[in-house]
Amino acid sequence: MTTVRLIADDEASPQVRAVFDDIRAVRGTDYINNFWRALACDPSLLAATWSRLKDVMAPGALDPLVKEMVYIAVSAVNGCEYCAHSHTASARAKGMSAAMYGELLSVIAMASQTNALASAMQVPVDEAFRS
Amino acid sequence: MTTVRLIADDEASPQVRAVFDDIRAVRGTDYINNFWRALACDPSLLAATWSRLKDVMAPGALDPLVKEMVYIAVSAVNGCEYCAHSHTASARAKGMSAAMYGELLSVIAMASQTNALASAMQVPVDEAFRS
Amino acid sequence: MTTVRLIADDEASPQVRAVFDDIRAVRGTDYINNFWRALACDPSLLAATWSRLKDVMAPGALDPLVKEMVYIAVSAVNGCEYCAHSHTASARAKGMSAAMYGELLSVIAMASQTNALASAMQVPVDEAFRS
Amino acid sequence: MTTVRLIADDEASPQVRAVFDDIRAVRGTDYINNFWRALACDPSLLAATWSRLKDVMAPGALDPLVKEMVYIAVSAVNGCEYCAHSHTASARAKGMSAAMYGELLSVIAMASQTNALASAMQVPVDEAFRS
Amino acid sequence: MTTVRLIADDEASPQVRAVFDDIRAVRGTDYINNFWRALACDPSLLAATWSRLKDVMAPGALDPLVKEMVYIAVSAVNGCEYCAHSHTASARAKGMSAAMYGELLSVIAMASQTNALASAMQVPVDEAFRS
Amino acid sequence: MTTVRLIADDEASPQVRAVFDDIRAVRGTDYINNFWRALACDPSLLAATWSRLKDVMAPGALDPLVKEMVYIAVSAVNGCEYCAHSHTASARAKGMSAAMYGELLSVIAMASQTNALASAMQVPVDEAFRS
Numbered sequence: 001m002t003t004v005r006l007i008a009d010d011e012a013s014p015q016v017r018a019v020f021d022d023i024r025a026v027r028g029t030d031y032i033n034n035f036w037r038a039l040a041c042d043p044s045l046l047a048a049t050w051s052r053l054k055d056v057m058a059p060g061a062l063d064p065l066v067k068e069m070v071y072i073a074v075s076a077v078n079g080c081e082y083c084a085h086s087h088t089a090s091a092r093a094k095g096m097s098a099a100m101y102g103e104l105l106s107v108i109a110m111a112s113q114t115n116a117l118a119s120a121m122q123v124p125v126d127e128a129f130r131s
Numbered sequence: 132m133t134t135v136r137l138i139a140d141d142e143a144s145p146q147v148r149a150v151f152d153d154i155r156a157v158r159g160t161d162y163i164n165n166f167w168r169a170l171a172c173d174p175s176l177l178a179a180t181w182s183r184l185k186d187v188m189a190p191g192a193l194d195p196l197v198k199e200m201v202y203i204a205v206s207a208v209n210g211c212e213y214c215a216h217s218h219t220a221s222a223r224a225k226g227m228s229a230a231m232y233g234e235l236l237s238v239i240a241m242a243s244q245t246n247a248l249a250s251a252m253q254v255p256v257d258e259a260f261r262s
Numbered sequence: 263m264t265t266v267r268l269i270a271d272d273e274a275s276p277q278v279r280a281v282f283d284d285i286r287a288v289r290g291t292d293y294i295n296n297f298w299r300a301l302a303c304d305p306s307l308l309a310a311t312w313s314r315l316k317d318v319m320a321p322g323a324l325d326p327l328v329k330e331m332v333y334i335a336v337s338a339v340n341g342c343e344y345c346a347h348s349h350t351a352s353a354r355a356k357g358m359s360a361a362m363y364g365e366l367l368s369v370i371a372m373a374s375q376t377n378a379l380a381s382a383m384q385v386p387v388d389e390a391f392r393s
Numbered sequence: 394m395t396t397v398r399l400i401a402d403d404e405a406s407p408q409v410r411a412v413f414d415d416i417r418a419v420r421g422t423d424y425i426n427n428f429w430r431a432l433a434c435d436p437s438l439l440a441a442t443w444s445r446l447k448d449v450m451a452p453g454a455l456d457p458l459v460k461e462m463v464y465i466a467v468s469a470v471n472g473c474e475y476c477a478h479s480h481t482a483s484a485r486a487k488g489m490s491a492a493m494y495g496e497l498l499s500v501i502a503m504a505s506q507t508n509a510l511a512s513a514m515q516v517p518v519d520e521a522f523r524s
Numbered sequence: 525m526t527t528v529r530l531i532a533d534d535e536a537s538p539q540v541r542a543v544f545d546d547i548r549a550v551r552g553t554d555y556i557n558n559f560w561r562a563l564a565c566d567p568s569l570l571a572a573t574w575s576r577l578k579d580v581m582a583p584g585a586l587d588p589l590v591k592e593m594v595y596i597a598v599s600a601v602n603g604c605e606y607c608a609h610s611h612t613a614s615a616r617a618k619g620m621s622a623a624m625y626g627e628l629l630s631v632i633a634m635a636s637q638t639n640a641l642a643s644a645m646q647v648p649v650d651e652a653f654r655s
Numbered sequence: 656m657t658t659v660r661l662i663a664d665d666e667a668s669p670q671v672r673a674v675f676d677d678i679r680a681v682r683g684t685d686y687i688n689n690f691w692r693a694l695a696c697d698p699s700l701l702a703a704t705w706s707r708l709k710d711v712m713a714p715g716a717l718d719p720l721v722k723e724m725v726y727i728a729v730s731a732v733n734g735c736e737y738c739a740h741s742h743t744a745s746a747r748a749k750g751m752s753a754a755m756y757g758e759l760l761s762v763i764a765m766a767s768q769t770n771a772l773a774s775a776m777q778v779p780v781d782e783a784f785r786s
Binding site for chain 2: 394396397434435437438441442467471472473
C-alpha cells in the first residue's frame with residue numbers, strides 16, 4: 001500500500017516516459033522498480049531525483065560498490081525498508097559477497113552503538129580532531 | 132559539557148588502565164580520545180566496546196578506509212557530532228582524499244533524500260529484490 | 263500485527279467510549295481509525311492524546327491543511343508508516359492537490375539531504391541567524 | 394568546528410564563485426552563509442545542491458513560507474542544529490509570526506509523539522486510508 | 525543560541541507566570557530551567573506540555589526513576605543534547621547510581637545496534653511474538 | 656522478506672550451532688527467533704551480538720524488566736518493527752502489566768515531543784545540569 005498510484009508505462013506522460021527510458025538505457029534492463037513508478041506522481045521530482053542519482057552513483061573517486069554499501073548504511077539507520085532492500089540487491093549485483101555484507105552489518109551495528117553512547121553522554125569533541 | 136567525568140590516566144582503575152594501554156598499543160599513539168575517557172565511567176562497558184570496535188574495524192573483506200566511510204555515514208544520519216568528527220579524522224588518516232569525501236557526502240545526501248521519499252510514499256518493495 | 267489488541271466499541275470502557283464518541287462528533291464520521299483503538303489499551307493516554315490533538319490541529323494562525331502537511335513531513339522523517347498513511351489521507355481530505363503533494367515531497371527530500379550534509383560536516387551556525 | 398574549511402570568496406574556484414554569485418543574486422544579499430562555504434569543499438555537490446534548492450523552494454503550488462515551515466519540521470526531527478537555525482531565520486524573514494511558530498512547534502511535538510506511539514505499538518494501517 | 529528568547533520572570537505574562545509558579549511548587553525549587561523559559565514563547569504550548577509532563581512523570585505503575593531512565597534512552601536516540609543533560613540530572617537526583625547509569629548506557633547501546641541490524645536485514649517478525 | 660536467508664538448524668555451521676544451543680540453554684526454550692537465524696549469515700557477528708546481549712540484559716544494578724522497557728523505548732524511537740515486537744513480548748514475559756506498558760508508552764511519547772521541541776528551538780543546556 002502506497003500513498004500514490006504506481007504509474008504504469010502506458011499511462012506515463014512524455015516527461016515520465018523519457019525518464020523511464022533513460023533508467024532502462026543506463027541500467028541495461030527493461031525493469032523499472034516501484035520507487036520510480038511512485039515518484040512519477042510528480043514528473044519534475046522524478047526527473048530531478050533520477051538525474052542526480054545517476055551522477056552520484058557513477059564511478060568516481062569511490063567505487064560504485066562502496067557507494068552502494070554507504071547507501072545501505074544510511075538506509076538502515078533511517079529505517080527505510082524499501083531502500084534497504086533495493087540497495088542490498090544493487091550491492092550484490094555489483095559484487096558484494098556474504099563476507100563483505102557481514103562486515104558492513106558489523107560496522108553499521110558498531111557505529112549505531114557508539115553514536116548512541118556519545119549522544120547519551122554528550123562527549124565533547126577533542127581538539128585533536130580539528131582538521 | 133558531558134554527563135560523566137572524563138577519566139584521566141592517574142585516576143584510572145586497573146581495568147580501565149588495561150584498556151587505555153591496549154588502545155595506545157593498537158593505534159600506535161599515546162593519545163586517548165574523550166570517548167574512551169567518558170566510557171571509562173563504566174569499566175565493563177568500556178572494555179566490551181573497545182574489544183568489539185577493534186575486531187570490527189580491522190582489515191577483512193572490507194578495507195579499513197571503507198569501514199571508516201560507512202561509519203561517517205551512520206554518524207551523520209544519527210546526527211552524532213562527536214562521531215562525525217572522530218571518524219572523519221580517522222578516515223583522513225587512512226587516506227580519504229577531498230574527492231572521496233565529496234563523493235561520500237554526495238551519497239549520504241542522496242540516500243537521505245530517497246529514504247525520506249520512500250518513507251513518505253510508503254513504496255512497496257519489489258518482488259524483484261527478493262534475495 | 264500490533265503489540266496490543268484493538269479495542270472494539272462493544273468492549274470499550276466508559277472512559278474509552280467517551281473519547282470515541284468525541285472523535286466521531288468532531289470528525290463528523292462514525293469511523294474510528296486503528297490508532298485510537300490501539301491507544302485505548304491505556305484510557306488516560308488515549309484521552310490525553312486525543313484532547314491535545316484536537317486542540318493542536320484546529321484552525322488557528324496556521325491553516326489545518328498546512329498542519330497536516332507538516333505532520334506528513336515529521337512522519338516521513340520518523341519513518342512512521344501508520345502516520346504517513348493517515349495524515350496523507352487527512353491532507354487530501356482537506357484539499358491537498360497532487361501538485362501540492364509533489365512540492366511537499368520535494369521539500370521533505372531537500373531538507374533531508376541538507377540536514378545530512380550539515381550534520382556530516384558539522385557546519386557552525388552563522389552569527390547572522392541569531393534571533 | 395567543522396570537518397572542512399569554510400571557503401572564503403578570495404579562495405573560491407571559478408565554479409564555486411559562480412554559485413556564490415548566483416546565491417547573492419537570487420537572495421538579493423551579499424551574505425553567503427556557512428553551509429554553502431562548507432559545501433564548497435566539493436564544487437559539484439555545491440552546484441547540484443544549490444540548483445535543486447533554488448527550484449524546490451521557489452513559489453509554486455505551496456507558498457514559500459509553508460515550505461520553510463516544513464523545512465523546520467524536518468530539521469527538528471533530524472536534530473539538525475544548523476538547519477533549525479537557518480530555516481527558522483528564513484521563515485521569519487518570509488513572515489512567520491510568533492503565533493505561527495508556536496503552532497508549528499505544537500504540530501511538530503504532536504506528530505513526534507503519535508509517531509512514537511504508532512511505532513511502539515506497530516498499529517496496522519487502516520484499509521480506509523488506501524488512496 | 526536559541527531560536528526564541530528565554531522569558532525571564534519579570535516579562536512573563538500571567539499565564540506563563542502561573543505555569544512557572546506551578547513548576548516551582550511541584551519541584552520544590554525556585555529554579556526554572558531553560559526549556560520552560562523557551563517554551564514560554566507560546567503560553568498555550570507551555571501550559572499543555574507542563575501539564576502533561578507533570579502527569580506522565582508522577583509515580584504510578586512505574587517508579588519515577590525508571591521513567592527518567594526511559595526518558596534518557598529516548599533522548600539519546602533522538603540525539604537531543606538538552607534532554608540528555610536535563611534528564612540525566614533528574615535521574616541522578618532521583619537516585620540513579622553510577623552502576624545503574626552504566627547498565628542503562630549498555631542497554632541503549634545494545635538496542636541501538638540490534639535495531640540497526642534488524643532494519644538493515646529487514647527481519648520478519650516471528651508469529652510467536654503475536655500478543 | 657529479509658535480505659538474507661534465515662538459517663535453519665540443519666544447515667547451521669558448528670559455530671552457528673553453538674550459539675543456537677547457548678540461546679536455547681540460557682532462555683530455557685527450544686525456540687530460536689528470526690533475528691538470530693538472520694544474523695547467522697555472519698557467524699562472528701552472530702556470536703558477538705549474542706554474547707554481548709546475554710551480558711547486558713542479565714540482572715545487575717537494573718532489573719531485567721526495566722532493561723526490557725528501555726529496549727522497547729529505543730526500538731520505538733528507531734522505528735524498528737522487529738525489536739518493538741520482540742522486546743514487548745519479552746517485557747510481558749518478565750511481568751510487564753498493561754498499566755506499566757501504558758505508562759511506558761506515555762513516557763516515550765512525552766520524551767519524543769520534548770526532544771523535538773528542544774531540537775527545534777535549540778534550547779541551551781543550563782549550567783545547573785553540569786554534573
